[in-house]
Amino acid sequence: MNVVVCVKQIPDPGGAGRLDPTTLALVRDGVEVVLDPGDEVGVEAALQIAEATGGEVTVVSMGPERGIDAIRKALAMGAHRAVLVSDPRLAGSDALATSRVLAAAIGRTGCELVVAGTESTDGYTGTVPSAIAELLDWPALTFATAITVEGPVVRIQRQTEVGHDIVEAPLPVVVTVTGGANEPRYPSLRGIMAARSKPVARPSLEELGIDPATVGGEGAQQRVLAATPAAERAAGEIVADDGGGARRIVDYLATLKVI
Amino acid sequence: MATVWVVAELAGDAAAPVTLEVLTHLRTLGDTVEAVVLHPDGASVTSALGAHGAERVYLATDDAYRDHLAQPAADTLAALITEHRPDLVVFGATYDARDVCGRVSARTGSTMVSNGLGLRRDPDGYLVESAIFGATVQVTTRVTGTSPLVLIRPRSFAAEAGPARDPEVVAVGRPIPEAHRRVRRLESVTAAATGPRLEEAPIVVSGGRGLQDPANFRMLERIAELVHGAVGASRAVVDAGWVPYARQVGQTGKTVKPTVYIACGISGAMQHTVGMKGAQHIVAINKDPDAPIFKLADLGVVGDTLTVLPALIRELEQRGG
Numbered sequence: 001m002n003v004v005v006c007v008k009q010i011p012d013p014g015g016a017g018r019l020d021p022t023t024l025a026l027v028r029d030g031v032e033v034v035l036d037p038g039d040e041v042g043v044e045a046a047l048q049i050a051e052a053t054g055g056e057v058t059v060v061s062m063g064p065e066r067g068i069d070a071i072r073k074a075l076a077m078g079a080h081r082a083v084l085v086s087d088p089r090l091a092g093s094d095a096l097a098t099s100r101v102l103a104a105a106i107g108r109t110g111c112e113l114v115v116a117g118t119e120s121t122d123g124y125t126g127t128v129p130s131a132i133a134e135l136l137d138w139p140a141l142t143f144a145t146a147i148t149v150e151g152p153v154v155r156i157q158r159q160t161e162v163g164h165d166i167v168e169a170p171l172p173v174v175v176t177v178t179g180g181a182n183e184p185r186y187p188s189l190r191g192i193m194a195a196r197s198k199p200v201a202r203p204s205l206e207e208l209g210i211d212p213a214t215v216g217g218e219g220a221q222q223r224v225l226a227a228t229p230a231a232e233r234a235a236g237e238i239v240a241d242d243g244g245g246a247r248r249i250v251d252y253l254a255t256l257k258v259i
Numbered sequence: 260m261a262t263v264w265v266v267a268e269l270a271g272d273a274a275a276p277v278t279l280e281v282l283t284h285l286r287t288l289g290d291t292v293e294a295v296v297l298h299p300d301g302a303s304v305t306s307a308l309g310a311h312g313a314e315r316v317y318l319a320t321d322d323a324y325r326d327h328l329a330q331p332a333a334d335t336l337a338a339l340i341t342e343h344r345p346d347l348v349v350f351g352a353t354y355d356a357r358d359v360c361g362r363v364s365a366r367t368g369s370t371m372v373s374n375g376l377g378l379r380r381d382p383d384g385y386l387v388e389s390a391i392f393g394a395t396v397q398v399t400t401r402v403t404g405t406s407p408l409v410l411i412r413p414r415s416f417a418a419e420a421g422p423a424r425d426p427e428v429v430a431v432g433r434p435i436p437e438a439h440r441r442v443r444r445l446e447s448v449t450a451a452a453t454g455p456r457l458e459e460a461p462i463v464v465s466g467g468r469g470l471q472d473p474a475n476f477r478m479l480e481r482i483a484e485l486v487h488g489a490v491g492a493s494r495a496v497v498d499a500g501w502v503p504y505a506r507q508v509g510q511t512g513k514t515v516k517p518t519v520y521i522a523c524g525i526s527g528a529m530q531h532t533v534g535m536k537g538a539q540h541i542v543a544i545n546k547d548p549d550a551p552i553f554k555l556a557d558l559g560v561v562g563d564t565l566t567v568l569p570a571l572i573r574e575l576e577q578r579g580g
Contacts, residue, residue: 013529017392024398095371096364121530124510125373127410130329130361139330139441142358145504155445159504160354161270161513163450167328169442179511180498221370221404230390230397233555236541238548241562246570249521249542250578252558256540258462258519259486259578 001055001149001171004106005046006116006129007039007074009067013121024224025092026122028064035070038117038177040184043074045177046115047185049149056080060105062090062098068200075195076187082200083109089205092217099131101215104208107136112172113154117179118143133174140174141167145181261290261346261380266336266359267301267308267316268351274304276458277351279311279418281411285349286312286421288380293317294426295339297324297332302428309426311418319431323440329355330439333362338433340367340406347385347402349378352410360408371408372400376415385409394533414458414514414537450503455489457506462488463517465508465535466496469524469545469564473501478568479523485575491515493531509534524564527552544568 011017011031018027035043046057059074059082061067071082083105090101106114114136119126133140141147144156145164155168159178187195205212213219239248253259263285268275278294285292294313296304298320305316317339323331336359340348348363350356352374364371377388387400387409402409457463464479464486479490491508492501508515509531520538525531527543527550535541536555543556544567553559560567 017396019396095361095373096368099361099365119511125371126357127361127364127371127373130358131365132361134333134362134365137438139439140328140358141442142328143354158354160447162505163448163503165444165448166446167442167444173442178498178504179494180500180504221407222372222400222402224398224400225386226399227391228397230395233536233541233557236553236555236557236559238553238556238559238561240548241544241560241567243570245544245560245562245567246574249544249558249560249567249571250574252540252542253462253486253519254578256519259575 001049001053001113002058002109002111003046003050003055004058004060004109004111004114005039005042005074005079006102006114006132007043007059007061007070008036008120009033009061009063009070010036010120010122013037019227024227033067033070035073036117036121038119038121038179039074041177041179041181042115042117043077043079044182044184045147045175047078048182049113049147053149058083058109058111060102060109061085062101071200072195073187075198076191077185078191081198084200084202085208086202087205089212089216092220093215094220094222095125095128096131097215097219099128099135101208101210102128103132103135104210105203106132108203114174116174116176118176129174129176136174138172138174139169140176141169142176144175144177147175147177147181263288263290263292263347263349264345265292265294265313266348266350266356267294267296267304268353268355269298269300269304272300272303274307275351275353276418277353277411277413279307280414280416281349281351282308282311282313283418284378284416290346290380293345295336297335299325305428306423306425309424310420312421313426315427315429317429317431319433321435323435326444327440328442328444329358329362330442331435332359333366334435334439335431335433337363337366339431340369345406348406348408350408350410352412356410360410364408367406369406369408370402370404371410372402373410375409375411378409378411390533392529394536412514414516450505452505454483455487457489457491457513458515460489461518462486462521463491463508463515463535463538464488464521464523465491465493465525466523467493467525468495470496471565475565476502478572481572482568482575485572485579493525522552523568525552526550527555
């Protein structure tokens with residue numbers, strides 16, 4: 001089965017994020033861009049399914065050209081090819097515009113299964129995969145912590161607020177995976193070498209049939225008006241544990257009258 | 260006058276707490292508040308929705324809304340939005356709502372904003388407050404266009420019933436095509452838990468990687484038992500399979516606002532702090548004096564979590580005995 005995995009290039013989540021004070025857009029210059037750790041889980045899930053069913057994996061992404069390294073990482077893990085939709089007119093796109101672009105790119109691959117992380121680690125909007133499913137008019141199996149494919153049926157364990165559900169759907173289907181769904185493989189040296197020559201298609205918005213007026217900051221029906229530092233908590237008391245740390249905690253709880 | 264909708268959810272056979280929280284808040288904005296309930300047992304919650312502010316409830320009770328994920332609900336909701344054009348549609352940020360919201364957005368062309376923590380209006384429309392970078396920066400977003408969709412995180416507002424009133428109930432019957440019944444829910448499992456619910460406990464004792472071994476979570480369970488609290492966890496240990504997801508506190512987990520939050524062996528990554536920053540008091544135990552969690556702590560103990568916790572259990576047991 002041929003599988004598409006959606007990935008996003010994000011500023012290194014280990015670094016401190018910053019907004020441009022004038023544009024209120026995320027500062028990307030001088031910030032290392034990485035493959036979203038949540039998407040590594042998606043790539044791993046896609047590879048496992050393709051390997052088990054004898055298919056290939058296509059990485060689909062939207063973002064600035066400099067994010068190509070994140071895509072190369074997915075290729076180095078074993079994906080076969082990539083589609084990167086990169087166009088300055090896409091800057092500032094909202095979740096709906098992003099979904100339209102990705103769905104159009106996915107539609108051209110002829111795949112039967114789309115895998116995505118449940119949400120990005122930077123923006124964590126978490127609604128793009130279900131919007132993509134709707135635009136494809138496919139069912140979606142969401143928040144998977146485990147996936148099994150039996151013939152034309154995909155079954156997942158779906159995380160819920162109180163436990164989990166067992167949910168299944170026939171192909172074609174969109175599946176979103178949670179952070180714990182698998183242990184992503186490390187790219188091998190051979191994989192890293194091979195990734196350099198794997199094909200990366202770069203379709204234009206026009207080729208995808210996307211009206212440029214509906215994407216980017218102009219097309220978005222939302223606008224960030226203000227970004228202000230949240231109130232800091234007052235500095236607390238930090239003590240080294242010399243054997244009395246536990247006692248200090250108990251005394252503190254007692255002064256709060258919770259014990 | 261503007262009309263705002265709340266897409267109601269059920270928890271068991273009652274209205275979900277987040278639904279009532281959102282209704283309570285919307286009541287204060289001065290707009291007409293209406294609710295949409297798509298659930299076979301929806302009729303049982305209309306009076307609670309009314310008491311919390313809904314003047315009208317659109318009610319559809321097909322079994323499909325429970326048995327098939329997202330698509331039946333998205334079909335009906337998109338059709339209702341197209342017909343009635345509410346000025347704003349608000350969801351609780353639950354798993355099911357995220358699935359439905361994404362689909363409705365694709366159908367109606369409405370913009371969507373996730374992870375809302377606040378919502379207000381000015382003469383030009385609605386403004387959503389949210390937080391980024393681990394809740395260190397507060398962002399205000401204006402939403403425009405047809406029926407914008409907003410997801411509000413649980414516990415952003417307190418639920419409070421107003422005077423009892425029976426809302427006008429509008430029965431909605433919409434055909435649900437077979438093609439949109441393809442995702443079947445075969446089984447629902449509720450993870451066993453004792454003690455108070457994580458979201459409601461006055462004391463939350465949470466553990467992270469610093470506990471080193473899943474077996475050490477038993478110490479947290481013992482402490483929770485002694486202080487009548489609940490056990491939470493960081494994403495790292497949930498992803499590692501040490502504890503069930505229902506225990507996860509943070510961006511992708513639950514938001515808790517207890518009287519006291521005790522972070523044990525948790526470094527304080529932004530992913531985690533988003534979910535616990537609202538605690539009234541924070542205690543942290545970590546062996547790394549530079550761990551970011553200490554910047555939030557009212558009392559921080561720099562030491563080996565695996566040494567401090569047994570001592571803490573002894574102290575609490577002595578106190579109790």
